[in-house]
Structure formats: C-alpha cells, structure tokens
Amino acid sequence: MTTLSVLDLAPIAPGERPSDAYRHSVALARAAEESGYARVWYAEHHNIDRIASAAPAVLIAHVAAHTSTIRLGAGGVMLPNHSPLAIAEQYGTLAELNPGRIDLGLGRAPGGDRNVFAALRRDPQDSDRFPQDVLELQGYLGDTTRVHGVEATPGKGTEVPLYILGSSLFGAQLAAQLGLPYAFASHFAPAALEQATAVYVDTFQPSEQLAEPYLMVAANVFAAADADTASEQFEAARRWRVRGMLKRGPSIPEYSDADIDAFLTSPQGAQMADMMRCTAVGTGADARAWLDDFAASVGAHEVITAHGALEAEARVESVGLTAA
Numbered sequence: 001m002t003t004l005s006v007l008d009l010a011p012i013a014p015g016e017r018p019s020d021a022y023r024h025s026v027a028l029a030r031a032a033e034e035s036g037y038a039r040v041w042y043a044e045h046h047n048i049d050r051i052a053s054a055a056p057a058v059l060i061a062h063v064a065a066h067t068s069t070i071r072l073g074a075g076g077v078m079l080p081n082h083s084p085l086a087i088a089e090q091y092g093t094l095a096e097l098n099p100g101r102i103d104l105g106l107g108r109a110p111g112g113d114r115n116v117f118a119a120l121r122r123d124p125q126d127s128d129r130f131p132q133d134v135l136e137l138q139g140y141l142g143d144t145t146r147v148h149g150v151e152a153t154p155g156k157g158t159e160v161p162l163y164i165l166g167s168s169l170f171g172a173q174l175a176a177q178l179g180l181p182y183a184f185a186s187h188f189a190p191a192a193l194e195q196a197t198a199v200y201v202d203t204f205q206p207s208e209q210l211a212e213p214y215l216m217v218a219a220n221v222f223a224a225a226d227a228d229t230a231s232e233q234f235e236a237a238r239r240w241r242v243r244g245m246l247k248r249g250p251s252i253p254e255y256s257d258a259d260i261d262a263f264l265t266s267p268q269g270a271q272m273a274d275m276m277r278c279t280a281v282g283t284g285a286d287a288r289a290w291l292d293d294f295a296a297s298v299g300a301h302e303v304i305t306a307h308g309a310l311e312a313e314a315r316v317e318s319v320g321l322t323a324a
Contacts, residue, residue: 001288002295003302005039006032006319007075007187007218010052010059013310018052024312025059026066031316033070035323038302039103041075046116050244057090064098073103075183075304076165078110080126081117084133085152088140092155104141105163105183106134108171131174138162138178161209163216172196179207186278187218187306193278197298218304219294220279223287223318233309234281238264240310242272279308284321291322 008028010021029040040063042056053059056074064072072094077087087104095102108130110117117124139146141160164175164182167189175182182200186193197215204213222237224230239260246255246263255263263269280290291303307318 002292002300003038004036004291004323005041005216005302005304006037007041007043007304007306008053009043009045009306011310012050012052013312021052022059022062024315026063027312027316028307028319029063029067029070029072031319032323033067035320037070037305037319037323039071039073041073041103041105041304043075044078044081044107046081046120047113057094060094060102061097064094064101069101071101071103072098073163074105075103076105076107076163078108079106079130079133079137080108080110081120081122084137085140085147085150088137088152088155091160092141092152092158095158095160096154102158102160103163104137104160105165106130106137107165131178134162134164134174134178159209166196168192169196169199172200173203176200176203176213177205179205179210181210181214181216183216183218183304185218187220187304188275190275190278193217194298197300201299214302215298215300216302216304217295217298217300218278218306219291220276220308221287221291221305221318221322222279222281222307222309223284223321224309224314225283225317225321227282227286230281230283230286233311233314234279236310237308238273238276241276242269245272280305280322284324287318287322 008025010025012021032040042053042059044056045051046054060072091104108127136146140152140155141158143157145151162180164171164180167185184196201213222230222234239257242260243255264273280287295303307315309315
C-alpha cells in the first residue's frame with residue numbers, strides 16, 4: 001500500500017482565531033501519528049486571512065511538543081523569502097530538539113504577491129537564485145559549508161533531509177539534477193503532473209542523500225462514514241475555496257452557494273474546479289483505493305493528503321478513516 005502523509009495549512013474557520021487553528025493542527029497531527037502516517041507538513045503562506053501557517057518552523061515546534069514519533073516538516077518553506085543561513089539555523093534547531101523527526105521541503109514560489117515580497121523586504125528576482133540557495137542551505141545542514149567562514153549553529157551536521165516542491169518542470173528538473181526527493185503540488189495545480197513526474201524519474205541523478213528517485217504527489221481527501229457525507233464536505237469546501245478566489249476586497253459582495261454553483265458551470269469556473277481534480281471522495285475504503293490507484297498511475301512512492309473538510313473534527317475523522 002502507498003505511504004501516506006498529511007499536508008496541513010492550519011485553516012482558520014469563520015469566527016475563529018489562529019490559536020484555534022493551531023489547536024486543531026495538534027489534534028490532526030496526533031490523529032495522523034496514531035493512524036500510521038509518515039509525516040505532517042505545513043506550508044508557508046502569507047497575507048491570506050484563512051490560513052495560519054505563515055511561520056512553519058514555529059508551528060512545527062509547537063506540534064512536535066504535542067506528538068512523539070511522527071515526522072514533521074515544511075511543505076514547504078518558500079526559500080526566496082529567506083536567507084539560507086536563517087532557514088538552516090531554524091530547522092537545525094528543530095532537528096536538535098527533535099532528532100530524526102524533521103523534514104525540510106523547499107519551494108520557489110513567493111507564497112504571496114508583490115506586496116508580500118515588499119513587506120518581507122525581498123525582490124521577485126530572488127526566485128532566480130533558488131538552485132544556488134538550495135545548495136547553500138544543503139551545505140549548512142551538512143558537514144561542509146559552501147560559504148567561506150560561515151557555518152550554521154545549530155544546523156551543521158544535522159543532515160535535515162531536503163525535498164523539492166513544485167508544480168512545473170523546473171522543480172522536477174532541479175530535484176532530479178540534485179538527487180533530491182520531489183513533491184508535486186497536484187492538490188491544487190495538477191496540469192503538469194504526468195509530464196513533471198516523468199521528467200523527474202527519467203532524469204534523476206543519485207546523490208549522497210538519495211540513491212534512487214523518491215516521488216511524492218499531493219491529493220485532496222474527503223473521507224467520511226458514508227459517501228454522501230463526504231460528497232457534501234467536498235462541495236462545501238470547493239465553494240469555500242472558489243469564493244475565496246473570487247472575493248477581492250471588502251467592496252465585493254458575498255457570493256451565495258447558488259452563485260458559486262452557477263459560476264462553476266462557466267468556462268472560468270470549470271478551470272477553477274479543475275484545480276481540485278486530484279481529489280479522493282467517499283468512505284475511508286473508497287478514499288484509500290483512489291489514493292493507491294492515483295499513486296500507481298504516476299509511479300509515486302508517497303501521497304501527501306490534504307484533508308479538506310471545513311470542520312476540524314471532520315478532518316480528523318477523514319485522516320483516521322483513510323488510514324484504516
């Protein structure tokens with residue numbers, strides 16, 4: 001059976017605060033640990049009022065203190081937003097505090113728009129240095145720094161495993177060239193899934209970290225006690241996501257469910273709906289069978305599951321049912 005892991009964006013429900021989202025994240029990670037998932041990852045997002053995972057390293061530290069064995073990591077850190085040294089020190093600290101439990105996934109996207117770049121005191125062109133920054137970061141976490149006279153303390157010698165995240169051929173080619181695991185963001189950007197995963201596997205070059213390709217793909221999951229409930233959860237979550245994409249600023253009126261459903265029948269709505277086509281919906285057995293077939297279709301070793309029900313308790317239930 002395919003190895004399963006979890007992606008948690010720490011969603012903030014209407015009427016709740018980020019602190020509530022973090023409480024839910026702890027419950028989700030504990031459920032994943034009890035159910036035998038390999039890891040839980042948190043993604044760096046900025047300037048999105050529905051997502052509380054802006055600082056993955058801090059969230060990882062919190063969840064690690066409330067779990068025992070499951071691997072935790074960033075899925076991922078948007079490296080253009082940071083200096084490699086700062087990230088090495090953060091995840092080196094996490095690795096020293098939680099030996100053998102920390103992963104570090106790296107993305108080239110900014111995790112926000114140009115305004116976010118400006119607020120972070122970064123430049124959009126920082127993304128052009130991504131390959132060099134990955135190598136610099138790898139050096140800090142290993143035994144040989146690539147920057148004369150600079151070592152990461154903590155960080156050096158921790159060998160925190162790196163993963164390249166992406167939704168295009170660029171990430172696939174880079175992961176293959178550097179001999180690193182590759183995670184494809186098919187849960188929201190599936191267009192290049194088959195091409196990118198094939199490029200990664202076909203052009204992979206062994207490295208000290210990895211002798212053979214290790215491919216991860218992401219999928220949304222809505223597993224419930226019965227298929228009708230899972231379908232209702234999926235429809236509600238899809239409306240919520242599309243509503244968030246359509247709403248830009250307080251002057252835009254709130255869209256009703258009927259408005260969203262009508263929009264989804266339009267060409268533009270169909271494009272948004274297609275973003276979630278890599279989705280398992282049904283009972284736990286239905287979801288698990290779909291995930292196994294999905295992984296086999298692209299030769300993936302692991303599926304990163306994003307349990308998308310709007311209610312926190314339903315996400316925890318989905319995690320347990322899918323594993324069972």
